[in-house]
Amino acid sequence: MDLTWKQQLLKFDLEGTVLFLPAIICLLLALQWGGSKYEWKSGRIIALFVIFGLLIIGFIVIQWWKQENATVPPRVFLNRNVWGSAWFGAMLGAGFFVMVYYLRKFSLTDTTRTLLTYISNLVPSH
Numbered sequence: 323m324d325l326t327w328k329q330q331l332l333k334f335d336l337e338g339t340v341l342f343l344p345a346i347i348c349l350l351l352a353l354q355w356g357g358s359k360y361e362w363k364s365g366r367i368i369a370l371f372v373i374f375g376l377l378i379i380g381f382i383v384i385q386w387w388k389q390e391n392a393t394v395p396p397r398v399f400l401n402r403n404v405w406g407s408a409w410f411g412a413m414l415g416a417g418f419f420v421m422v423y424y425l426r427k428f429s430l431t432d433t434t435r436t437l438l439t440y441i442s443n444l445v446p447s448h
Contacts (some may be wrong), residue, residue: 324407328437338384363401 325333352370355363385392385399398404 333391334376335384335388335391338381338388338393341377341381341384345381348374348377 352367352374355370356364356367360366382399385394386396389395395443
């Protein structure tokens with residue numbers, strides 16, 4: 323299948339990339355700044371979430387329009403094996419981060435701690 327350089331360039335889905343990258347940046351900025359640098363109800367945070375939503379909607383529309391030449395073809399969006407795998411990966415990651423949080427909180431970093439002290443740290447205090 324010999325394509326000209328122009329046909330190959332059109333297969334890159336530049337439109338989708340131009341919408342997807344700033345959308346993810348807006349989402350990450352909103353999640354990073356919300357509650358720490360700015361209040362959640364701040365106009366900046368709300369604007370970042372709104373821009374994220376609009377850009378993702380535009381990305382999905384372009385993916386549907388470009389069909390097989392899209393970054394993520396619609397047949398992938400509609401495949402339940404893909405959705406199931408994504409859900410499994412998300413839940414596995416969530417469980418992992420819960421373990422990392424509590425393991426770091428209650429880790430035995432000091433070698434002088436006894437097992438009894440460690441167990442007493444696991445019991446919630448009032």
